[in-house]
Amino acid sequence: MGVIYLDEDGKSVVNQDECVECFTCYRVLRNEGYKPWFVKVLRKGLSLLRLGYLAEVDVCPTGALTPPELKWPRNLRAQFSDPSTVHPGTGVPGRGTDEIKTNDVTGRLRKGDAGLVVEIGRPGIGAYFRDIEKIAMELAKLKPHFEKENPVTQLMVDPESGKMRDDILNEKVLSAIIEMKIRQERVHEFFHALEKIQKEVDTVISVGIASRCLPDGTLPHEEWVRKAGYALSPNGKTNIGLGRPLFKEE
Amino acid sequence: MTNTLHRQGTPESLKHDYVIFAHTAKGITREGSASKLREFMRICLKYHPENIGESKQGNILQDDIDIHRLISNLSDGAVASAVFTDLDTLQKVIEELIRANLGISINISGLLDEVQTCCRKAGLTRHSGEHSLGFWGARDRLPEREILE
Numbered sequence: 001m002g003v004i005y006l007d008e009d010g011k012s013v014v015n016q017d018e019c020v021e022c023f024t025c026y027r028v029l030r031n032e033g034y035k036p037w038f039v040k041v042l043r044k045g046l047s048l049l050r051l052g053y054l055a056e057v058d059v060c061p062t063g064a065l066t067p068p069e070l071k072w073p074r075n076l077r078a079q080f081s082d083p084s085t086v087h088p089g090t091g092v093p094g095r096g097t098d099e100i101k102t103n104d105v106t107g108r109l110r111k112g113d114a115g116l117v118v119e120i121g122r123p124g125i126g127a128y129f130r131d132i133e134k135i136a137m138e139l140a141k142l143k144p145h146f147e148k149e150n151p152v153t154q155l156m157v158d159p160e161s162g163k164m165r166d167d168i169l170n171e172k173v174l175s176a177i178i179e180m181k182i183r184q185e186r187v188h189e190f191f192h193a194l195e196k197i198q199k200e201v202d203t204v205i206s207v208g209i210a211s212r213c214l215p216d217g218t219l220p221h222e223e224w225v226r227k228a229g230y231a232l233s234p235n236g237k238t239n240i241g242l243g244r245p246l247f248k249e250e
Numbered sequence: 251m252t253n254t255l256h257r258q259g260t261p262e263s264l265k266h267d268y269v270i271f272a273h274t275a276k277g278i279t280r281e282g283s284a285s286k287l288r289e290f291m292r293i294c295l296k297y298h299p300e301n302i303g304e305s306k307q308g309n310i311l312q313d314d315i316d317i318h319r320l321i322s323n324l325s326d327g328a329v330a331s332a333v334f335t336d337l338d339t340l341q342k343v344i345e346e347l348i349r350a351n352l353g354i355s356i357n358i359s360g361l362l363d364e365v366q367t368c369c370r371k372a373g374l375t376r377h378s379g380e381h382s383l384g385f386w387g388a389r390d391r392l393p394e395r396e397i398l399e
Contacts, residue, residue: 083305090276100378102275109378117380122253123398125391147259205387206256210380214257217366217375225383233382234261237357238365239253240344240376243279244353 001127001174012064020126020174021070021077023084031063073168076129080151080173089154097179100210100239108147108249114184115210116144116219118194121175121207129155130169132176133202136162138197142179142189152176175206184211184221187227196208210237254261254359259366259398260283261361268340268360269321270294271331272352279354291321293346294332298340302332337368344372 003011003019005018039061046053055061070078078085099117100109110113120135126202128148130153140146140162146153157163182190187209209232211221225232269362272290274280294302295317303309306328307320324330334340340358347356358365362379371378384390392398 011383016367021292088293093280096276101271101273101280101357102379104355105275105278115307115380120387123256123392124362124383125388194386198286200389202388204385204392206253206387207383207386208255208380208387209383210378213376218383219362221380222381225381229384233256233384234254234361234363235259235264235359236362236382237359237380238362238369238376239357239378240369240374241277242352242374243355244351 002221017076018082018126018172020172021068021074022081022174023067025065026067027084028058030058031058032059032061033063034061036062045114055093073165073171076155076171077173078170080176081126087151089151090149097147098177099175099208100237102243103210103212103239103247104241105243105245105247107249109181109210109212110134110249111212111222112183113181113211114187114190114224115181116179116190117208117210118178118180119175119206119208120178120201121173121203123204125203126172126174127176127201127203128170128172129164129176131203133162133164133169134200135197135205136164136178138162138193139178139180139190142182142186142193144182147179147181150177150179152178156216187221187224191230192226208236226242255380256385257359263312263399264361265364266335268334268358268365269331270334270338270340270343270356270358271329271354273357274327275355276327283326283354284324284328286354287324287328288321289350289352290347290354290356291324291330292341293350294330295321295348297334299332299388303330304331309398314364329332336386337364340365341368341372344368344374348372348374 001020005014009110010091061217066185079087120132146159155164155168210222211219214220222232272287274283301309301311304320304324308315312315366375
């Protein structure tokens with residue numbers, strides 16, 4: 001994120017607007033445990049001799065960073081950025097959702113469904129909810145089914161339009177996943193919408209597509225993606241179907 | 251990429267990277283899943299994975315942990331995973347998981363065609379699958395391909 005930088009005085013500063021509260025700095029920074037006065041005196045002495053101390057990047061000599069107590073809506077940043085923070089909407093740590101990982105027992109994706117995951121801000125750039133809203137509103141025009149158990153859907157004031165809560169639009173997160181499904185034969189409409197909206201946001205978007213396999217084990221969405229003129233990755237995720245009881249479609 | 255769906259590379263460079271993980275569904279398979287997750291990890295451990303761990307406690311490659319203690323500390327709904335580098339071993343793991351009949355959802359991230367072949371050899375028809383459609387949006391903000399891979 002490039003959130004921690006040195007100011008003109010050589011002191012480390014946290015850019016609070018850009019910080020996504022991923023808590024990585026608290027988790028990985030080594031605290032050398034020196035007293036602040038000692039470090040200040042040492043640095044002053046070195047500067048008199050025109051010397052500087054270049055510490056390793058993952059070292060904080062005094063343990064100066066302390067985790068803040070986050071309140072709404074800033075606590076959303078941690079919920080979507082810190083993999084150890086349990087999201088209240090899903091009950092699991094991180095911003096992820098089950099997607100196809102439990103499709104064998106949930107039946108979230110059924111015959112003819114194309115599951116679409118649009119992860120905004122990944123990899124490594126981050127995203128403001130105002131950009132997430134733009135994409136959600138464009139995709140909402142397709143009249144998809146937004147997954148109810150998904151943390152982004154839960155922040156929509158109107159899933160019909162994709163409109164998000166106004167009080168969260170200036171919050172930035174490491175990434176957020178819009179998760180929805182449409183019928184497979186409409187996949188080309190999804191690509192059309194994404195082609196249009198991708199030019200209007202200043203972040204990256206990682207996109208995935210999933211479906212339930214046909215009885216012979218083939219993935220029906222492959223044909224629709226190729227017909228639309230797009231390429232599929234050689235790798236991906238496979239639910240091998242060992243969950244029980246197996247979800248049965250009527 | 252920590253999201254293995256979007257790992258970058260050619261089929262050649264990706265062919266020694268198979269992540270197998272267990273996942274539970276709230277209200278269906280999550281409650282009371284700890285013992286099943288422990289058994290999943292014991293089965294994976296038996297086949298000498300390249301890496302093995304759990305999302306909260308860490309993994310054997312990055313953290314100084316006792317894997318047996320990690321397994322005994324697993325709780326309901328833990329996300330347990332292991333990494334294998336060859337399909338023969340992966341097939342043996344799948345076959346043992348079928349015999350164990352744990353009832354929790356098992357997923358594999360890796361080359362889709364290879365995983366499908368592996369499932370077939372083990373006597374399974376895969377249930378669902380997911381592809382990456384790549385990166386969209388402000389791609390000029392991404393680092394170069396070598397770093398992404």
